[in-house]
Amino acid sequence: MATIAPQTRAPVKDARFFLIMAVAMSLSIVAGFSVQLGFGRSSFAVPWPYHLHGVLFFGWVALYLAQHITIAADNRKLHASLGKAAYLFIPAMLAAGTAIMVVVARRTGGPFFFHKSEFLWSNVMVLWCFGALAFWALRRRRYTGWHRRLMLCAMAILTGPGLGRLLPAPLLIPNSWLIITLITMIWPVIGMIADKRSRGSVHPAYWWGLGAYAATFALSMLIAYSEPGMAITEWIVAGTPGADRPMEPFLPPGFTM
Numbered sequence: 001m002a003t004i005a006p007q008t009r010a011p012v013k014d015a016r017f018f019l020i021m022a023v024a025m026s027l028s029i030v031a032g033f034s035v036q037l038g039f040g041r042s043s044f045a046v047p048w049p050y051h052l053h054g055v056l057f058f059g060w061v062a063l064y065l066a067q068h069i070t071i072a073a074d075n076r077k078l079h080a081s082l083g084k085a086a087y088l089f090i091p092a093m094l095a096a097g098t099a100i101m102v103v104v105a106r107r108t109g110g111p112f113f114f115h116k117s118e119f120l121w122s123n124v125m126v127l128w129c130f131g132a133l134a135f136w137a138l139r140r141r142r143y144t145g146w147h148r149r150l151m152l153c154a155m156a157i158l159t160g161p162g163l164g165r166l167l168p169a170p171l172l173i174p175n176s177w178l179i180i181t182l183i184t185m186i187w188p189v190i191g192m193i194a195d196k197r198s199r200g201s202v203h204p205a206y207w208w209g210l211g212a213y214a215a216t217f218a219l220s221m222l223i224a225y226s227e228p229g230m231a232i233t234e235w236i237v238a239g240t241p242g243a244d245r246p247m248e249p250f251l252p253p254g255f256t257m
Helices: 012-038 048-072 076-083 086-107 116-139 144-158 160-166 176-184 186-199 204-224 227-237
Strands: none
Touching: 012 048, 012 144, 012 160, 012 186, 048 076, 048 086, 048 144, 086 116, 086 227, 116 144, 116 176, 116 204, 116 227, 144 160, 144 186, 144 204, 160 176, 176 186, 186 204, 204 227
């Protein structure tokens, strides 16, 4: 009977792979922000919504990494206890993340190397895609294969700001946002390749997770570049400094890398 009992624990090799991926994704985020801070392109002298956003999102990075460390160490009790925090983090991140996009759009119009409307619409929509995938992963926590892979797809979305700060985004105009987003999709693709090599096939969670991300991104771009989408963007920034910058990405006068 022992030979036909359902498997309740994922192989150690799988846990090690997902831990490595969690470390790599976390480092890409931390490195991106650290580099910009080191070059003096970022500053802590910003309004309080920036700080709230930073605390919540870096808190999530720490939680995500801790979850993979605990499961790799087979500390399932602590893993389950920490996992409960995700139910509070995710809605808080969605609220703070949506708010900060509006604040940035009104304050500066967004980074100059992004289209103003795509920055607002696509950022918000893929953030909510992260929330949907993360909640789905939590609902599937008893099914380790689904849980880990859906959460990886969700986390891949959050690596965008970090990776974007490591890339020469101004040199990628007018496709900076598209290129950075496509690069974040490499994480699930790596998972797919690992699945193919170790399992012989790709787990369906990757197809659903990456598919949802890609579809959300495509829809967000269609809305962002539509006349109604740009009209809403202009309405949101009307009467603020964000309204003064062009809708299209641009290089400021005298800009140097």
